[in-house]
Amino acid sequence: MSPADLPADARALIDATPDLEFIAAYIVDINGIVRGKRLPAASLDRVYRKGLNLPVSTPLLDIWGQEVEATGLALASGDADRPCYPVAGSLRPMPWSPRPAAQMLLMMHEPDGSRFPGDPRAILASVLDRLAARGLTPVVATELEFRLFEAEPDAAGRPIPTHRSTRPGRRSQLYGIDELDALDDLFGDIERACAAQGLPMDTLIAEQGEGQYEINLEHVGDALLAADQTILLKRTIKACARRHGLAASFMAKPFGDSSGNGMHVHVSLVDGNGHNVFSDSQDETSPLMQCVAGLLETMAEATAIFAPHDNSYRRFQAASHAPLAPAWGIDNRTTAVRLPLAEPAAARLEHRVAGADANPYLVLATVLAGMEHGLSQALVPPAQTVGDAYSQHAASLPDAWGSAIEAFEASDFIADYLGAEYQRWYAAAKRQERERLRAIVPVAEYDAYLRTV
Template sequence: MKSHAATLLAEVRTFRQNHPDVRYVDLIALDIPGHFYGKRYPIEMLEKVAAGSPLKLPQNAVLLGAQGGLFKIGDYCFNDGDPDANRRLVPGTLKPVSWESQPLGQMLITSDGTEAPIEFEPREVLAKVLERLHHKGIHPVVAFELEFYLFDKKLDHGLPQFARDPLSDDADDQPNLHIERLSRFGDVLDDMAQTAKDQGIDITVITAELGPGQFEINFGHQGDGLRAADWAALFCRSTRGVALKHGYRASFMAKPYLQFPGSGMHVHVSLYDGAGNNLLAAHQQQPLRHAVAGCLELLPHCMPIFSPNHNAFRRLGGTVNAATRACWGFEDRDACVRIPESDPRNLRIEHRLASADANPYLVLAAILVGLEHGLEAKQEPIAPLNEDRASGTDFPVEMLDAVRAMQHQAVLRDKLGAEFVDVYCENKRQDHLAFQQEIHAREYRWFL
């Protein structure tokens, strides 16, 4: 069997043979707000890294705010000397970038699996959760679904404009679910799907959603939770790039229009033992009920993860299928936790609360912790919506309340890591306060 370094080196050399015109590769990782950071490496230097040369980036790059600024979080950023931290290449993620004007490659990097992982790096947080579950004999299978909007490439005084129908040049300003929209925007959607496949992402169903210019793309079920989250992260990057190439903007913003549906990140999760048996289906599906109860118990404390910014909270209780309380139901899209109809082999939950711009590594980590907690606590859930339309428990709908609910929750501090919880909550608190430091025109109209 090849060593780790030999496998990476073979991957880089094969890439160079297949793409001789590529001179640089972007080495990228996701920070806390869900943006990619990294460095552009000459392909020759990448071969040295694959062979074992150190790969270091500033540790605090993970802590960047939504606008890229650094916040004082404990001793990080301003009292720690801004140290470097080791990263490693993620095997199987070196792919060509087709949406840039020049030939380019990209490859994921991470601190997980290094000698000193960064405790608050999103991919490392998920890696620790998955490792713990595997040691317990629990093997998740995961599939993400992402909604997004297409807009015209040009903004109107900073505001988004409806995408132009390429056949009529009219604004696509009518909300609908018509299949014809897939044909009208077929060129850009086909390119998005093919580009994602070129990145190694298993794209399945494409849907025209209810909002004007809104679409959803689903991914295949994946037995490697890290790879499933990698797919979601990489898809957002490639989709935005392809849209610009076609004269559009693609955005995963949670609620770009108040009058139209927001965009969500739906996550399907099933759990299996080492023999491939569905754990949720055992004993007349009693573990499913326990898992649901755990998810609902922790959900109000995970809101800064599921709704990671001011705009994401606008989506809650919105136009269509966005819950206002922690609830569940069978085949019910109004529920935060939906149980799709399926046979026992494929029994799963669909977690529907997270916004499309949430960090996929952290969303999946939070969902898995909820399932894990439920299986351990063995509590019965509240009534499903199918039995009681008023069933549900409240969750915070403002960021500062959400941060307070998350920061001292004992189960999250134990299972996601206390250091991560403290860093994440302070990052979100500082980001929210920074967002408030601007007076908008409406404030002058109302109060001047």
């Protein structure tokens, strides 16, 4: 393959970066971590021609990067390679690299060229196929909350919120402009890096917690691209923070007594004529209400996707803007599904359950699957919640990792939309992570029990 035979985006990047030194080529694993290889720039044509081989266990490694033997994809299968091919249009610069570099998203396939069912991107693609069969295309945007910490923790290993925008121990001023101005050098770098990568960064706000912020992406009519962009945004924020001597974290609940980090998802559905079907009548039989009903009905069994880690469950607290029960409301941020006030053409729903620590491909796949389930079954939602949902609904979503994994494993809905094989693999990976953490006794337990019982 000569340079002239490369895709147009690759040719354009090479022309713009004649001194390009290396390419980071990666897939996204079960936990939303990018894993792959660095290649010399001269190898770019080979990746387009032949793909890049990675062990079949790679997309299902646990949070520490360890193989999950219970999946049967590691030693039991010989951990054979699978080809990973470039995602069209994904070659982008790495603006934070001190050397001229680019990055490329890959997707794992079977030897026969079909999608490998353990790649989270393939899971989302399969759900989109079902919506496409209905003549529907999702328009999606994500909102990401994150924290900025000093590069090094304190003596006890606890993260230290950056004091470059707020004084120590002070919560941020919600929507405070001064907090943003104090970090303008960092946020300016993030904005420029997003522009260089073609990421449609929208608004930036200060959140309530110390050193907590939110960046929103604009709506796009390609859910796979929306998930790709969410991964890139997280990479960008982390990389730019490192360059400024800080650490950015999307951990769901770094501090038990302070705001958690969520990933809210906005979705509308358009038909083949580009018409937003949510703009039609909003009676109980409308597509919007059927989608809401499907999300509420499947929410508990999907919680292990929205809250994928032990720490994720600390985020679900009363009066925390993280939902405890499947409820919906119009412009109501205390509910799990919110219908924002909008012009009919922009009618959409906002799914508010997932943490910022969740895998965006799996979150979007499960949200869209819940919506398709509601459409296919013509479900009718309960009455909307007006006012404080916490005081009107008993907590009913899984409130612990173990119970969420059990609900996930037993779900016919998950088996149908994500695949029974992936259901088993995901549960195996999460059980391995849970058991390893259960073997670690936290300092708080020594303090509470060592000398008292």
